Amino acid sequence: MTDKILVVDDDADILNFVCEILELEGYQTDRAANGAEALQLYKKDFHKIIVTDANMPQMNGEELVKSVMATGHPTEVIVMSGYADMDMAISFIRLGVVAFLPKPFDPEELINTIKKINDKFRLIEEARKKQLDSIEYERLTITATMAAGLAHEINNPLSFISGDLQLLQADFEKTLNNITCDMPFDVAKMKDKVKNRFERCRKGYQRIASIINTLRTFSGVDQEDEYAECDINKSIEDALVLLSDKQKENTVIVKNFQPNLAKVYCYSKQLNHCFFHILLNAMQAVDKDPQITIATGTIDDANIFVRILDNGSGMPTEQIRYIYNPFYTTKNVGEGTGLGMTFTRNIIEKHHGRISIRSSPNVFTEVIIRLPIKHEKKA
Numbered sequence: 001m002t003d004k005i006l007v008v009d010d011d012a013d014i015l016n017f018v019c020e021i022l023e024l025e026g027y028q029t030d031r032a033a034n035g036a037e038a039l040q041l042y043k044k045d046f047h048k049i050i051v052t053d054a055n056m057p058q059m060n061g062e063e064l065v066k067s068v069m070a071t072g073h074p075t076e077v078i079v080m081s082g083y084a085d086m087d088m089a090i091s092f093i094r095l096g097v098v099a100f101l102p103k104p105f106d107p108e109e110l111i112n113t114i115k116k117i118n119d120k121f122r123l124i125e126e127a128r129k130k131q132l133d134s135i136e137y138e139r140l141t142i143t144a145t146m147a148a149g150l151a152h153e154i155n156n157p158l159s160f161i162s163g164d165l166q167l168l169q170a171d172f173e174k175t176l177n178n179i180t181c182d183m184p185f186d187v188a189k190m191k192d193k194v195k196n197r198f199e200r201c202r203k204g205y206q207r208i209a210s211i212i213n214t215l216r217t218f219s220g221v222d223q224e225d226e227y228a229e230c231d232i233n234k235s236i237e238d239a240l241v242l243l244s245d246k247q248k249e250n251t252v253i254v255k256n257f258q259p260n261l262a263k264v265y266c267y268s269k270q271l272n273h274c275f276f277h278i279l280l281n282a283m284q285a286v287d288k289d290p291q292i293t294i295a296t297g298t299i300d301d302a303n304i305f306v307r308i309l310d311n312g313s314g315m316p317t318e319q320i321r322y323i324y325n326p327f328y329t330t331k332n333v334g335e336g337t338g339l340g341m342t343f344t345r346n347i348i349e350k351h352h353g354r355i356s357i358r359s360s361p362n363v364f365t366e367v368i369i370r371l372p373i374k375h376e377k378k379a
């Protein structure tokens with residue numbers, strides 16, 4: 001989400017006037033001449049604050065507000081109108097608009113409303129961080145500690161199960177191959193049965209091993225990682241190589257990488273895991289005409305972005321907030337452990353970055369990551 005304010009009015013003079021007031025106060029603005037144009041800009045950047053006229057051609061204020069609210073993003077809308085009456089004001093407030101300003105309005109009133117909104121956003125963010133720092137952080141730490149212990153305990157017996165399984169299968173096959181005398185059962189059939197059963201055991205073993213692997217990664221036990229400069233484009237390329245066998249046939253990967261992207265100071269192994277998980281989700285989600293678009297670029301002197309867009313199954317807006325919960329998965333048993341995004345958000349936040357997701361069922365999912373080029377290392 002951008003901190004720019006989106007200003008919408010079909011009257012060019014008012015549009016300029018409002019933008020100038022805001023810019024004088026130090027805000028950056030995006031301008032649109034009607035609701036349709038505004039919605040296009042909004043869907044690109046998801047502005048936190050929109051100041052819009054009510055009556056406009058193509059798409060009026062009411063339709064714009066409804067479309068913005070439907071995205072589920074935390075955006076506050078201020079409506080201005082020259083034809084203001086109480087009924088109109090009430091209907092806008094019912095739609096969730098934060099303030100209704102009859103034109104002509106006092107610029108100070110607009111500025112004060114925006115300040116209040118920003119204060120509210122700040123308080124929500126602080127509360128969210130605090131909550132994350134206390135309850136969620138504690139929960140994640142406990143989960144991570146348990147996961148690390150569990151992974152360690154299970155890993156050793158798992159290795160000898162795997163080794164013995166192989167030897168046992170070889171012994172069985174050798175014994176069956178050496179049977180020469182008549183047996184009270186069909187030896188060929190028995191061979192097949194034994195083979196299938198061993199195959200099932202091996203699949204079960206591989207599944208447990210992969211869960212253990214995810215838990216180890218999630219808990220960070222294996223991550224002796226160096227804090228150093230990292231080429232994010234290369235990080236993504238590496239994740240793609242690792243995932244080459246997970247890619248569905250015909251998947252088109254479009255790479256819009258910014259050349260010479262500023263290097264990011266980070267724990268590179270951990271960030272690699274984030275790209276791995278997001279790309280894996282995208283690869284699992286795509287189905288018909290599968291396409292995944294990956295873009296990297298510069299936001300400003302201090303931040304870069306990574307966007308990963310897929311045209312797969314998507315998800316309803318209400319589901320997005322759950323996907324960071326540990327063990328939340330909609331995948332079939334055996335396909336997902338529900339830790340990928342939990343782990344990813346943890347790492348991004350540890351790097352003082354931000355992750356946001358927008359999606360539409362059966363249309364697309366876009367994961368947007370903002371990363372500071374340099375940040376203070378967490379102790």
Ligand SMILES: Nc1ncnc2c1ncn2[C@@H]1O[C@H](COP(=O)(O)OP(=O)(O)OP(=O)(O)O)[C@@H](O)[C@H]1O
Binds near residue numbers: 281282337
């Ligand atoms: N690109 C995507 N498209 C559609 N749904 C997604 C996408 N990415 C995540 N999800 C949803 O979020 C859920 C949680 O994702 P997450 O990566 O945390 O776990 P998972 O993929 O189910 O399991 P794993 O631990 O193996 O990654 C998924 O089960 C899926 O419902």
Ligand SMILES: [Mg+2]
Binds near residue numbers: 280
């Ligand atoms: Mg996943």
